[in-house]
Amino acid sequence: MNIRPFAAALSLLALTAVPAMAQDKPKETAPPGMDQAAMEAMMKAISPGENHKHVTRYAGDWTYAGKMWMDPGQPPTESTGTMHGEAILDGRYVQTVWKGNFMGMPFEGRGTNGYDNLSKQYVSTWIDNMGTGIMYATGTCDASGMKCEDKGEMMDPMSGQKSYMRSIVTWTGDKSFKMESYGPGPSGQEVKTMEMVVTKK
Numbered sequence: 001m002n003i004r005p006f007a008a009a010l011s012l013l014a015l016t017a018v019p020a021m022a023q024d025k026p027k028e029t030a031p032p033g034m035d036q037a038a039m040e041a042m043m044k045a046i047s048p049g050e051n052h053k054h055v056t057r058y059a060g061d062w063t064y065a066g067k068m069w070m071d072p073g074q075p076p077t078e079s080t081g082t083m084h085g086e087a088i089l090d091g092r093y094v095q096t097v098w099k100g101n102f103m104g105m106p107f108e109g110r111g112t113n114g115y116d117n118l119s120k121q122y123v124s125t126w127i128d129n130m131g132t133g134i135m136y137a138t139g140t141c142d143a144s145g146m147k148c149e150d151k152g153e154m155m156d157p158m159s160g161q162k163s164y165m166r167s168i169v170t171w172t173g174d175k176s177f178k179m180e181s182y183g184p185g186p187s188g189q190e191v192k193t194m195e196m197v198v199t200k201k
Contacts, residue, residue: 044117046117051115051141052092052114054122054145055093055114055122056091057145058094058096059085059087059094060084060085060201061083061084062085063080063083064080064082064083064100064197065079065080065196066081066100066194067079067195067196071186072185072191077102077103079101079102079107080101081098081101081107082099082100083096083098084096084097085097092114096110096111096113098128108128109126109129110126110127110128111124111125111127112124116138119138122138122140122141122148122150123136123137123138124136124138124150131155133154135153136152136153137151137165137167138150138151139151139167145171146170146171147168147171149166149167149168149169150166151164151167152164152165152167164183165181165183166181166182166190167179167181168182175199175200176197176198176199176200178197178198179195179196179198180194180196181193181194
């Protein structure tokens with residue numbers, strides 16, 4: 001299937017569907033040129049659901065205490081900071097802004113988290129002032145949404161080669177979670193690279 005007409009139609013439908021979605025019951029009539037089955041499929045694809053509720057838990061103001069291991073055989077570098085999360089686009093995504101310090105320098109990172117109804121995966125992007133690339137990750141959560149795992153690719157500044165980061169988020173309540181990150185160590189085996197304990201203000 002040619003994805004461009006589908007994407008264009010999806011964008012058009014999204015624009016026309018916004019007023020309808022604001023009502024108690026969305027409009028069910030397909031627009032001209034689209035059959036009812038296609039319209040229902042698109043509505044299902046663009047509508048936030050139960051999985052998006054897991055994502056929007058990141059909304060609010062938080063503090064964090066973090067540890068980062070540059071060398072698995074050495075003590076970690078510790079840091080503290082804040083995170084502000086905001087649900088956007090009717091709860092489809094959450095944008096987060098992390099601020100703190102790292103190795104005596106100001107640190108700022110920004111993430112976008114969501115759930116893709118079509119791929120049935122949690123999705124996220126990440127950028128920060130310690131690099132110039134954009135990391136894209138995909139993952140899954142358990143049925144409760146209390147434990148999630150994702151994996152993304154990035155460029156390693158030391159080697160100049162593509163590498164990966166695997167992260168696990170474990171919710172310890174509605175107002176706290178722990179995030180652990182892993183990646184390839186000097187020997188090539190996976191090692192823990194970061195741990196953050198995040199608490200809602």
